[in-house]
Structures are given as structure tokens and as C-alpha cells.
Amino acid sequence: MLEMKNITKVVGGETHIHPTDLALERGSLNVLLGPTLSGKTSLMRLMAGLDKPASGSIHFDGADVTGVPVQRRSVAMVYQQFINYPAMTVYDNIASPMRIKGADNATIDREVRKAAELLKLTAYLDRTPLNLSGGQQQRTALARAIVKNADLVLLDEPLANLDYKLREELREELPKIFAASGAIFVYATTEPSEALLLGGNTASLSEGRITQFGRTIDVYRRPVDIVTARTFADPPLNTIELVKAGSQFTLEGKPVLSVPAHLATVSDGPCTVAFQPHHISFDRPDGSGNPLTVKTAISEIAGSESFIHVGFADARWVMLAPGVHDIEPDATLEVFVDTRHLMAFGPGGRAIGGTA
Amino acid sequence: MEKTWNNKAWFMVLPVLVLVAFSAVIPLMTVVNYSVQDTFGNNEFFWAGTDWFLDVLESDRFWDALTRNLIFSAIILAIEIPLGIVIALNMPKKGIGVPICLVLMALPLLIPWNVVGTIWQVFGRVDIGLLGRTLASLGINYNYVQNPLDAWVTLIIMDVWHWTSLVVLLCYAGLVSIPDAYYQAAKIDGASRWSVFRYIQLPKMKRVLLIAFLLRFMDSFMIYTEPFVVTGGGPGNSTTFLSIDLVKMAIGQFDLGPAAALSIIYFLIILLLSWIFYTVMTTSDAQG
Numbered sequence: 029m030l031e032m033k034n035i036t037k038v039v040g041g042e043t044h045i046h047p048t049d050l051a052l053e054r055g056s057l058n059v060l061l062g063p064t065l066s067g068k069t070s071l072m073r074l075m076a077g078l079d080k081p082a083s084g085s086i087h088f089d090g091a092d093v094t095g096v097p098v099q100r101r102s103v104a105m106v107y108q109q110f111i112n113y114p115a116m117t118v119y120d121n122i123a124s125p126m127r128i129k130g131a132d133n134a135t136i137d138r139e140v141r142k143a144a145e146l147l148k149l150t151a152y153l154d155r156t157p158l159n160l161s162g163g164q165q166q167r168t169a170l171a172r173a174i175v176k177n178a179d180l181v182l183l184d185e186p187l188a189n190l191d192y193k194l195r196e197e198l199r200e201e202l203p204k205i206f207a208a209s210g211a212i213f214v215y216a217t218t219e220p221s222e223a224l225l226l227g228g229n230t231a232s233l234s235e236g237r238i239t240q241f242g243r244t245i246d247v248y249r250r251p252v253d254i255v256t257a258r259t260f261a262d263p264p265l266n267t268i269e270l271v272k273a274g275s276q277f278t279l280e281g282k283p284v285l286s287v288p289a290h291l292a293t294v295s296d297g298p299c300t301v302a303f304q305p306h307h308i309s310f311d312r313p314d315g316s317g318n319p320l321t322v323k324t325a326i327s328e329i330a331g332s333e334s335f336i337h338v339g340f341a342d343a344r345w346v347m348l349a350p351g352v353h354d355i356e357p358d359a360t361l362e363v364f365v366d367t368r369h370l371m372a373f374g375p376g377g378r379a380i381g382g383t384a
Numbered sequence: 385m386e387k388t389w390n391n392k393a394w395f396m397v398l399p400v401l402v403l404v405a406f407s408a409v410i411p412l413m414t415v416v417n418y419s420v421q422d423t424f425g426n427n428e429f430f431w432a433g434t435d436w437f438l439d440v441l442e443s444d445r446f447w448d449a450l451t452r453n454l455i456f457s458a459i460i461l462a463i464e465i466p467l468g469i470v471i472a473l474n475m476p477k478k479g480i481g482v483p484i485c486l487v488l489m490a491l492p493l494l495i496p497w498n499v500v501g502t503i504w505q506v507f508g509r510v511d512i513g514l515l516g517r518t519l520a521s522l523g524i525n526y527n528y529v530q531n532p533l534d535a536w537v538t539l540i541i542m543d544v545w546h547w548t549s550l551v552v553l554l555c556y557a558g559l560v561s562i563p564d565a566y567y568q569a570a571k572i573d574g575a576s577r578w579s580v581f582r583y584i585q586l587p588k589m590k591r592v593l594l595i596a597f598l599l600r601f602m603d604s605f606m607i608y609t610e611p612f613v614v615t616g617g618g619p620g621n622s623t624t625f626l627s628i629d630l631v632k633m634a635i636g637q638f639d640l641g642p643a644a645a646l647s648i649i650y651f652l653i654i655l656l657l658s659w660i661f662y663t664v665m666t667t668s669d670a671q672g
Contacts (some may be wrong), residue, residue: 099574107565115587
């Protein structure tokens with residue numbers, strides 16, 4: 029188990045990681061989810077031992093490893109850039125961590141071929157990384173991480189530089205590949221969908237703080253605060269400031285959205301109501317009432333879906349609608365918000381009420 | 385797709401063709417013209433065929449000078465390339481040290497060849513030069529005017545002082561372009577300093593090193609100004625390189641035919657060697 033106790037990271041007077049506690053179990057898959065500069069890489073470097081925390085301690089299986097340099101820990105890391113030894117063949121690249129450890133040739137050969145088989149690199153073992161596609165280069169880097177058989181495997185946005193198809197393919201395979209090893213598996217990403225697809229646990233990061241850590245689906249469904257909810261929404265979370273009055277959320281005294289059962293316990297008064305872009309649609313969802321009249325700004329067509337930017341009162345929302353909708357700007361539309369998935373946040377952005 | 389032929393496009397490249405003709409082709413053809421004819425002045429020319437080429441190739445003078453050139457270039461490359469790499473590796477990668485080092489490195493490159501020659505000529509003189517007098521007072525018998533070895537040492541030190549910076553700057557450019565993640569990955573693997581150099585830095589510098597190697601080879605093979613200013617080709621013929629010999633032949637003795645033939649041979653040697661180096665180094669790049 030990897031435990032980080034009250035660690036901080038300060039670089040040149042600037043705090044990169046605020047006091048953080050995090051415990052990762054062996055054999056678990058953990059996603060660090062957060063936008064660029066939220067501290068994912070800083071946290072990984074601390075986990076690996078590439079950097080020393082400014083304060084706090086790091087324990088591995090109970091032993092304090094705070095000051096232990098990375099070479100003396102059992103760590104493997106894969107980066108967003110495709111990092112391989114440029115002059116070595118794929119075979120030698122995969123073999124390199126074992127050669128440094130001093131394994132015998134028979135073991136090396138067996139492990140290299142096994143890893144190459146797993147990552148579909150068998151046909152390219154004699155090539156140098158320069159003569160491979162991006163996907164194959166990253167597979168080579170992943171194979172290097174696998175043969176190392178490390179206790180802690182850190183993947184820092186490993187699929188960000190790959191094209192869409194390869195990304196989907198590898199994303200599906202990755203958890204399976206590493207699951208067998210019993211290592212602690214940490215995966216940093218900026219994409220909420222990637223976290224949901226990988227499953228496991230998610231730590232949501234924002235400005236150097238872990239805002240929430242738990243099962244991925246729980247963090248997604250029950251964010252503890254609005255920052256976590258925003259981190260976990262792509263396209264961005266839709267919000268609006270409303271006043272709860274009995275069974276309605278109201279704006280300037282007029283009812284806007286009916287209060288769903290799970291938010292019935294929220295006390296009357298102002299709050300921030302939020303919902304995901306796919307919970308707003310042209311069709312009336314079951315059990316939800318009145319349509320909202322919105323004004324369209326722009327619509328973007330993304331393959332089989334459309335992002336429609338709409339305005340309601342002072343709020344700007346994004347609507348994720350299936351199908352291709354070519355909608356004129358400044359048109360007036362009637363849309364429905366699925367209130368069963370509403371989230372409410374009180375002062376300071378803390379989540380209030382029950383969950384859907 | 386159908387190909388369209390537009391003959392007007394040729395007018396676009398015409399200015400370049402004219403420029404290249406005046407700057408390169410026409411002077412070169414003049415040399416070719418001289419190399420196959422004999423002239424006694426008065427604009428009278430007699431066909432000489434390949435006589436001048438054979439003359440040059442059969443003379444000891446040519447082969448001696450060529451040997452000197454080859455040895456000189458080999459020594460220059462053997463010193464400047466490794467030294468340039470070592471200095472580049474030890475230069476700071478960030479902070480105030482970077483601009484300071486870069487300016488210091490660029491300084492020798494900004495000094496004209498003949499000035500460098502004059503500096504070292506004075507610097508090394510036994511009677512008034514700082515280096516010459518210091519060595520003399522230490523009891524070392526150093527005199528580049530009398531001793532061929534001293535003349536060579538002076539020329540080599542001068543060239544190293546003048547041109548190692550170029551190798552340093554090229555290598556440094558190659559080094560700073562390596563993403564930090566490579567060093568991190570090597571650190572995580574527990575790779576040694578030597579492994580990092582051998583398997584990351586050297587392969588990543590390969591392309592710039594090829595350029596540095598070719599530039600330094602061509603430049604050192606064409607060395608002229610420094611020996612011309614410092615030693616004048618002496619003592620004896622010990623620092624008479626092909627270029628110095630060429631000038632002696634063409635201007636000193638006014639043997640225009642043989643001099644033209646020698647220029648063409650000289651040019652072809654540089655072209656051939658550069659092509660060989662380039663081919664060898666790029667093929668090994670493709671293989672790994």
C-alpha cells in the first residue's frame with residue numbers, strides 16, 4: 029500500500045501541492061483526474077520519488093520511503109511523450125530495465141517476448157523506435173514498464189498524444205494488462221470519459237488539491253463539491269443560481285425547475301443548481317415537467333452528437349444532443365432538464381441534499 | 385489527378401538560375417577552361433587536354449600537401465568533436481549561466497580568420513609574444529618559425545580555439561532539445577551517467593553531430609588563412625597545405641593551367657570525402 033501523509037510540494041515559493049493525504053491499495057487502479065496544471069504530474073513525481081515533498085511523509089507497505097531516490101524504489105512510469113531509447117531496437121528497449129537489474133539472458137528473452145506478445149509488438153522487435161508509428165512507440169514504452177514488474181506503475185496521460193482509434197483500443201487493454209501484476213496502478217488524465225472507462229478509483233484534482241477520492245462512479249455521481257463536479261464534466265457542467273422555495277427552484281420568484289425527491293431535504297433559500305450537458309434535451313424526460321425557453325448561441329457538430337450552446341436568463345449552458353442538429357444562432361427553443369440528475373451546491377460549493 | 389504543365393513557372397526559377405550561374409557555374413567553367421589549355425599570355429590558348437591533371441597527380445608536391453591536409457583534418461576532427469561534446473554536456477541548461485556561456489562560446493567565431501592568425505602569430509612569438517616568452521622562460525624550446533612540430537601545434541591549437549565553439553553550439557542545441565522526460569525515464573530505470581550519454585544524448589545529437597563533423601571537415605580541409613598568416617607554409621614545406629600550394633602555383637609562379645587542374649582535383653576530393661562521410665553516417669543512423 030502506498031500512503032502519502034500530509035505531503036506538500038513547494039517550488040520557488042509557489043505551492044504546487046497543498047497538504048494532501050492519499051492511500052492507494054495494492055492491485056488497485058487509480059485515476060488522477062484534473063485539468064492541466066492541477067498537480068497530477070507533481071503528485072506522480074512525489075509518488076515515484078523523483079521529487080522530495082516539502083513536508084509530510086510517504087510510506088510504502090508500512091516503510092517510510094520519503095527520502096528514498098527513485099532508482100531504489102520499484103517504480104515504472106510512462107509519459108505523454110513517447111519515451112524510448114532512440115538508438116536501441118524495440119527488443120533492447122523492452123529489455124533495458126531488466127538488463128540494468130542484471131537479469132540473465134534467458135529470463136530477459138522470455139519476458140521481452142511475453143510483453144511484446146501482449147502489446148502486439150512481436151513483428152517490430154528489430155526496429156528502432158524512429159521507424160514505428162506513435163501507437164507502436166507508446167506500446168514499446170508500456171512494454172518496458174510491464175517487464176520492470178514494478179510495485180508502482182505511473183501512467184502520465186499515456187494516451188494523450190495518440191489518435192482517437194488507438195486511444196480507445198489501448199485504454200481498453202491497459203487495465204487488463206496491468207491487473208495481473210498486483211501493482212498499484214496510477215493513471216493521470218484530463219478527460220472525465222477516460223476516468224469513467226477505466227473505472228477503479230478516482231482522485232479529482234484542482235489547483236494542487238485532491239478534492240475527492242473514492243470509487244470512480246461514486247465521485248462522478250456524488251461529487252462532494254462543485255469543483256469536483258466541474259472537473260468531472262466534459263463538456264463543462266451547466267450551472268445556474270436559483271432559490272429553492274418549497275417544491276420549486278425559482279428565479280426571480282418564477283418557478284424554473286421542480287425539486288426532485290433526492291433534493292427535497294435541501295432547506296429553502298439560494299443555492300447553485302447544476303446538471304450534466306447530457307441531462308438537458310429536446311425531449312421530455314419521464315416524470316419531469318415544464319419546458320424551459322432558451323436562446324441558442326452556436327451549435328457544434330461532433331460526429332453523431334451536437335453540442336448546442338444555449339442561454340437561459342444569465343446562465344450559459346451546453347447541451348449534448350444525439351444526432352446532427354444544424355441550429356441557427358439566436359433561435360428560441362424549448363428544452364427539458366432531467367431533474368432526476370440535478371445536483372445542488374450550497375455556500376462554498378459544498379454539495380447539499382441527497383443524491384440521485 | 386491530372387497534371388497541368390505551366391511553362392510560365394520556369395520564369396519563376398530564372399532569377400535563381402542566373403544568380404547561381406554568375407556565382408558558381410561561370411567561375412567554375414573558367415577554371416575548367418584554364419585546366420585543359422595552355423596560355424602564354426596575349427590571350428593565346430593551346431589545347432592541353434589532360435596534361436595538367438596528369439602533371440599534378442604525378443607530382444610529389446601534390447601528394448605531400450594532400451597528406452598534410454588529411455593529417456591536419458583528422459587531428460582537428462579528433463580533437464574538436466569530442467571536446468565540443470564534453471563542453472556542451474557541461475554547459476548549464478538553465479539560469480543566468482546560459483547566456484553568459486553562449487556569448488563566451490560565440491566570441492571566437494566572431495573573429496575573422498586573418499585576425500585570429502595575427503593574434504596567434506604575435507601571441508606565439510619568442511621575442512615579444514606572451515605565449516612564446518612564457519614557454520621560453522620555462523625552458524621549453526618553442527619556435528614555430530623554425531620547428532615544424534611547433535608550427536603544427538600552433539596551427540592546431542589555433543584552429544581548436546577558433547572552431548571548437550561551433551561544435552559546442554551545435555551539440556548544445558541538440559542537447560537542449562531532448563525532453564526532460566527522457567532523463568526522468570532513465571533515472572527511473574536506474575541508468576548510469578554513461579548509459580544516459582550513450583543511449584539518449586548521443587543518439588539525439590547524431591544529426592547535429594553529422595553537420596558539425598561535415599562543416600569542420602570541409603573547413604579544416606580548406607585551411608588557408610591561418611598558415612598563410614602565421615607560418616607562410618613553412619618552416620620548409622611543413623605547413624604547405626593544398627590551398628597554400630595552389631596560391632603559390634597560381635599567383636607566385638603564374639602556372640595557371642596546373643593551378644586550375646589542382647583546384648578541380650581539390651574540389652573533387654572535398655566533394656568525394658564529404659559525400660562518403662555523409663553516406664556512412666546517415667546509413668548507420670538508419671540502422672540504429
